[in-house]
Amino acid sequence: MKSRTRLLKLTSHSLAFLLLLVLFGCPGNGNKTEVNSATPEPAKTRKTDFDGDKAFEYVRKQVEFGVRPPGSPELEKTRAYIIDQLRSFGLNVTTDEFQATTPMGQKKMANIVAELPGSSNDIVIICSHYDTKYVKDFKFVGANDAGSSTGAVMEIARVLAMKKLSLKMTYRFVFFDGEEAFCFDWDQCHNPNPADPSKPLPDNTYGSRHYVSQLVAKNELSRVKALILLDMIGYKELKLGRADLGSAWLQDIIWQTGKEIGYGSQFINATEGVGDDDHSPFLKAGVDAVDLIQLSSYQYWHTKDDTLDKVSAKSLQIVGDTVIASLPRIEERIRSRAR
Ligand SMILES: [Zn+2]
Structure with missing residues (x-):
């Protein structure tokens, strides 16, 4: 086991150097990440x-639409907003509408898919899923679940669409409808x-x-x-353990990258007991997948207090930085596995 760890370390050091080149470019190519000392912003x-x-801002806007369960006019407005934004980034956007049989009868649902073609x-x-949980007894606006992950995937899409990364x-970029169960549990x-x-x-993961x-x-x-799934990744006290269901190589790359770029206190060495999520149907179909989710330590999960x-x-x-910084490594791993 020791030698295996060492080997991983050596590989990750050389990858880290490549990563720095990718992220910050060569010397003299200083058009990125300008620091304005007057604004102590993220x-x-x-x-x-x-x-x-x-x-x-994408999260705020979703929450402003109100409760957004599948089939609701609020979710329809949210969908139009997400599509508008994705198109403004120059992406090809399609929606896939379907009827789902649920414990509350037939529901019209729609996945949103934006594609950025590559040379491969x-x-x-x-x-991410973009519906919010239907709750009978209180108003559930799902700022973290799933406003945060929807907003993060939108912003990742904007960055990738700029094509500044090689x-x-x-x-x-896929936004699933109907992740949440209609029954409370x-x-x-x-x-x-x-x-x-x-x-x-199941009464969940419809989309x-x-x-x-x-x-x-x-x-x-x-x-x-x-497949990289984001779900509840915006909590201000962010802590992401590795979900119990997921492909280890994807988790390894993402957690290692998070640590290397300075986010070791958020990408922690712990197991997050999640079970099924939107990545499960992909895992079952043989697609390697990872779920970034903060469930156990998010005390506002499925409560009226999941607010902005x-x-x-x-x-x-x-989360956005870490996912984006991980992509060159993920691509490299996929290529080396294909060889
Ligand atoms: Zn949820």
């Missing part, structure tokens, strides 16, 4: 072009399965399960080489 500690303030056909998906792969209810009545379908079925139908599944004051631009910055 921009000062920004490690990439990801702008935590912009991401926070291989696909990396960066995603990435080769095709990127898809995740596993409380099930839905009938016409294909196999003995295996009822991601639908998306995987579409990838299979279009014969695209084998092109997807990695719990989210900070700084936390969004930390």
